[in-house]
Amino acid sequence: MNKYLSISSEVQEAIKSGKPVVALESTIISHGMPYPQNVETALRVEQTIRDNGAIPATIAIIGGKLKAGCTPEEIEYLGKKGQDVIKASRRDLPVLIARGEDGATTVTTTMIIAAMAGIKVFATGGIGGVHRGAETSMDISADLEELAQTPVMVICAGAKSILDLGLTLEYLETKGVPVIGYQTEELPAFYTRKSGFGVDYRIDSPEELALAFKAKLDLGLHGGMLVTNPIPEEFSMDANVINKAIDEAIDEANKLGIHGKQTTPFLLAKVKDLTGGDSLAANIQLVLNNARLAARTATALSNL
Ligand code: PSU
Ligand code: MN
Numbered sequence: 001m002n003k004y005l006s007i008s009s010e011v012q013e014a015i016k017s018g019k020p021v022v023a024l025e026s027t028i029i030s031h032g033m034p035y036p037q038n039v040e041t042a043l044r045v046e047q048t049i050r051d052n053g054a055i056p057a058t059i060a061i062i063g064g065k066l067k068a069g070c071t072p073e074e075i076e077y078l079g080k081k082g083q084d085v086i087k088a089s090r091r092d093l094p095v096l097i098a099r100g101e102d103g104a105t106t107v108t109t110t111m112i113i114a115a116m117a118g119i120k121v122f123a124t125g126g127i128g129g130v131h132r133g134a135e136t137s138m139d140i141s142a143d144l145e146e147l148a149q150t151p152v153m154v155i156c157a158g159a160k161s162i163l164d165l166g167l168t169l170e171y172l173e174t175k176g177v178p179v180i181g182y183q184t185e186e187l188p189a190f191y192t193r194k195s196g197f198g199v200d201y202r203i204d205s206p207e208e209l210a211l212a213f214k215a216k217l218d219l220g221l222h223g224g225m226l227v228t229n230p231i232p233e234e235f236s237m238d239a240n241v242i243n244k245a246i247d248e249a250i251d252e253a254n255k256l257g258i259h260g261k262q263t264t265p266f267l268l269a270k271v272k273d274l275t276g277g278d279s280l281a282a283n284i285q286l287v288l289n290n291a292r293l294a295a296r297t298a299t300a301l302s303n304l
Contacts, residue, residue: 004097007057007117008069014055015118020298022049022291023068023114023122023152026060029078030085030104031265032125033280039079041284043072045123045291052295057119059110061088061096061103068117078104087261089142107154108146111224115150120213120301123155123294125287126190127226128264129168132250139263140171147224148175153213155294157286158188158195158228162246162267165189165197172226173200178216180209180227182293188230191237191282199228206293210300229293235285237278245274 007015014021024045029038046056058070060078067074078085081102088096088103090112096103105113107127114122128141147154159168165187172179181187181199189195203209213225230236249270258266272279 002116004066005113005116006065006067008067008071011055011057011069011117011119018302020054020295020302021057021119021121022054022294022298023110023119024056024058024291025105025107025110025122025124026058026070026078026085027087027104027106028125028287029075030082031087032268033283035079035082037280037284038082039076041287042075042079045287048288048291049123049295052292052299054295054298057114057117059105059113061093061101061105061109063102064097064100066097066113066116068113068119078102087265089261090146091142107143108141111146111150111152111154114152120151120217121153121155121294121298123287123290125157125283125290126159127154127156129159129163129165130171131263132162132164134164134167137259139259141264144168144171144175144177147172147177147226149222150224151217151222152224153209153227153297154224155227155229155290155297157190157231157290160190160246160268160271161195161243162250162264162271165195169197175223176221177223178212178225180212180225182209182227182229184228184230188228190286191231191242191279192239193230193233193236206296206300209297210304213301214304227293227297229290231282231286232289235282237275237282241275242271242279245271248274
């Protein structure tokens with residue numbers, strides 16, 4: 001085991017005995033939601049995974065250690081410290097570790113640490129992707145490169161239309177990442193069930209998700225698999241309301257010259273301000289929905 005990695009005893013025991021484990025990210029805790037809803041949600045997500053037969057492993061960097069499996073106290077710490085926890089992508093790991101700092105793991109770093117620990121399934125809300133205007137800004141999330149190289153199945157609710165969804169799908173195609181729609185032919189757009197873009201394949205059961213991912217692993221094909229799971233109908237938002245807020249947020253980001261790692265958190269916070277409590281409630285529900293599917297899929301995978 002590498003000296004930078006710290007796996008909780010519960011997660012370690014589960015991995016060793018082949019029990020299903022689901023990884024969870026911490027940027028959604030420290031940067032994605034306000035305190036205390038962030039902590040409440042993170043704990044509810046963990047409980048949902050347990051209720052569906054798997055062991056949760058919330059991933060974060062604490063005091064320079066790569067943690068697979070956080071305690072409720074550590075989750076409280078990450079949630080309370082909020083934006084002061086550095087948003088940590090792949091390029092941030094070396095210096096954060098050297099300095100013994102904390103880091104909130106994005107999809108990218110959660111995949112890296114999950115793979116190091118031997119965890120194959122990861123549930124989150126939304127992934128990063130190719131930003132609108134990327135043809136000049138070159139702002140493409142490291143999440144896409146990670147999906148191209150690290151063997152973890154990422155279960156999300158699609159991507160928000162703060163991104164260019166068409167270009168995001170093109171990029172994933174080039175990199176050989178399968179984009180699966182869970183019980184849908186259409187890529188969900190996080191707050192809404194539809195985006196107007198098709199997925200590569202529709203899969204209707206956790207068992208088939210597990211079989212497809214196992215085939216990818218067995219063949220030694222690099223990289224992960226992206227499973228997009230639409231937000232439940234009753235919690236989905238009006239596309240016009242959300243798209244108007246997103247356009248406004250992007251205009252403001254451009255005016256203020258927001259760039260680099262600030263772009264995604266800025267846009268997410270702005271959209272949340274403009275749409276009030278509705279978008280937070282939707283966000284919480286879709287994460288719980290992804291946690292359920294991830295737990296069932298990790299269970300199916302461990303039965304193969
Ligand atoms: N998109 C969301 N919610 C999020 C994120 C993205 O709808 O919380 C977070 C995730 O942690 C994701 C990261 O991995 O932002 C991507 O950031 P960037 O675009 O800077 O790569
Ligand atoms: Mn970026």
